[in-house]
Amino acid sequence: MAASNIQYEIADRTRAISVGGIGAAHLLVKRLGLAQAINERLDLLKVHLPYHESDHILNIAYNLLAGNSRLEHLELLRNDEGYLDALGATRIPDPTTAGDFCRRFDVGRIDTLQELFNDARVRVWSEQPAEFFAVATIDVDGTTVETTGECKQGMDINYKNQWGYKVQAVTLANTGEPLHVVNRPGNRPSHEEAAAFLDRAVALCRRAGFQQVRLRGDTDFSRRASRPVAERRREGCVRYPGDAEPVRSRGESAAKRLERAIEASQVRREDRTSAAADECQAAGRGGAEVHRHPTGQGARG
Numbered sequence: 001m002a003a004s005n006i007q008y009e010i011a012d013r014t015r016a017i018s019v020g021g022i023g024a025a026h027l028l029v030k031r032l033g034l035a036q037a038i039n040e041r042l043d044l045l046k047v048h049l050p051y052h053e054s055d056h057i058l059n060i061a062y063n064l065l066a067g068n069s070r071l072e073h074l075e076l077l078r079n080d081e082g083y084l085d086a087l088g089a090t091r092i093p094d095p096t097t098a099g100d101f102c103r104r105f106d107v108g109r110i111d112t113l114q115e116l117f118n119d120a121r122v123r124v125w126s127e128q129p130a131e132f133f134a135v136a137t138i139d140v141d142g143t144t145v146e147t148t149g150e151c152k153q154g155m156d157i158n159y160k161n162q163w164g165y166k167v168q169a170v171t172l173a174n175t176g177e178p179l180h181v182v183n184r185p186g187n188r189p190s191h192e193e194a195a196a197f198l199d200r201a202v203a204l205c206r207r208a209g210f211q212q213v214r215l216r217g218d219t220d221f222s223r224r225a226s227r228p229v230a231e232r233r234r235e236g237c238v239r240y241p242g243d244a245e246p247v248r249s250r251g252e253s254a255a256k257r258l259e260r261a262i263e264a265s266q267v268r269r270e271d272r273t274s275a276a277a278d279e280c281q282a283a284g285r286g287g288a289e290v291h292r293h294p295t296g297q298g299a300r301g
Contacts, residue, residue, distance in 0.1 A: 015082035019066040023086050029058065032120045042112055044104045051093055056101040057113070059092050071095045071102075114180060121177060122208045136210040137173040138201050140217040142166050142190030156185035168194060170201050173216065179204060191220035 029035055035054035042053045063074055066083075074095045077083050084090065093101070105113075125132070146164040147155055157163050168182040168190065180197040198215060205213045215221070 015085065017080065017082040017086060019083065020086075022062055022065060022083070025062070025065055026058075026087055032123055034116070034120050037116050037119070038113070041116060042109060044101070044109065051097075056093055056098060060098060060102075062087075071098050074098055118179060118204050121179075122204070125208050132174070133209045133211060135212045135214055136205040136208075137214045137216060138170060138179070138198070138205070139173045140168070140170045140194055140198060140201075140215065140221055142168045142188075144186060154183070154185055156187040158186045162186065166190070168192075168197070170194075170197050172201075172205070189220070190218070194221055 035052075035058065038054040038057055039052050042057075044053050045051075059074065060071070063071075063077060066073075066077060068074075068076070072095050074092065078092045078094060084092070143166075144158055144160070144162055144164055145167050146162050155163060155165055158166065164186045166184045166186050166188045168180075168184065169178055170180040171178050179201045182193065182197060184192070194217070198221075202213050202215075
């Protein structure tokens with residue numbers, strides 16, 4: 001270690017933070033109008049002194065982006081002057097206030113919040129090139145999230161003797177984005193209530209402009225597909241792994257193809273009935289006894 005020319009320069013007004021990308025994330029939130037949409041559609045606070053709903057939600061999201069994993073870690077960020085300056089904030093909610101805010105949510109408000117995020121996703125996807133919308137691949141599966149205690153509300157033990165929650169995640173594999181996340185007790189099967197969220201994910205992708213939607217999951221998910229998913233599957237808009245490629249006629253709608261198939265089946269049925277009747281008549285002229293079947297087809301006696 002022979003270094004000898006080491007110099008230090010210290011500036012009193014210079015501040016550095018380890019999460020420099022937090023500013024870019026906040027600019028994206030402002031560009032999408034996400035904070036304003038949260039304040040307009042999510043009504044959780046009667047009085048905004050000084051925080052709004054968006055302040056609480058973004059505070060928790062930025063805490064995760066900063067590499068933290070618990071509400072208690074907010075105490076580190078609210079004492080970091082460089083972090084507060086990067087967001088243009090004089091203060092942020094402390095862990096206790098953030099916990100009180102989380103307890104105000106119910107199932108309906110959680111769904112509203114996820115729909116707000118998905119509306120923002122559609123605006124982001126609209127800037128993608130045309131080839132991005134060829135096929136949307138949606139993954140669905142359950143994953144176990146362990147907890148450190150056994151007395152948390154709604155948690156349970158799974159077949160591996162793990163205490164926690166069985167979170168069902170519906171994600172867009174193209175980008176890795178979670179479209180819907182459902183929290184359930186740890187002993188619930190992965191496919192439970194998945195059909196409804198698959199329907200919503202498919203509807204979201206179709207609204208965004210995807211031409212086809214491909215669903216990926218284990219056998220339980222494919223067997224329990226709901227009616228809207230099954231109907232779109234027959235139309236060729238939704239596919240499971242192993243499905244044959246849909247045969248499409250240029251300029252022909254799904255309704256027209258179905259009508260043409262029904263007409264073809266009726267023609268075949270009429271041909272079979274007419275052939276059976278002709279055969280019975282020929283047999284009758286030859287002296288054989290003919291009995292008329294209740295369905296209208298002849299049968300030899």
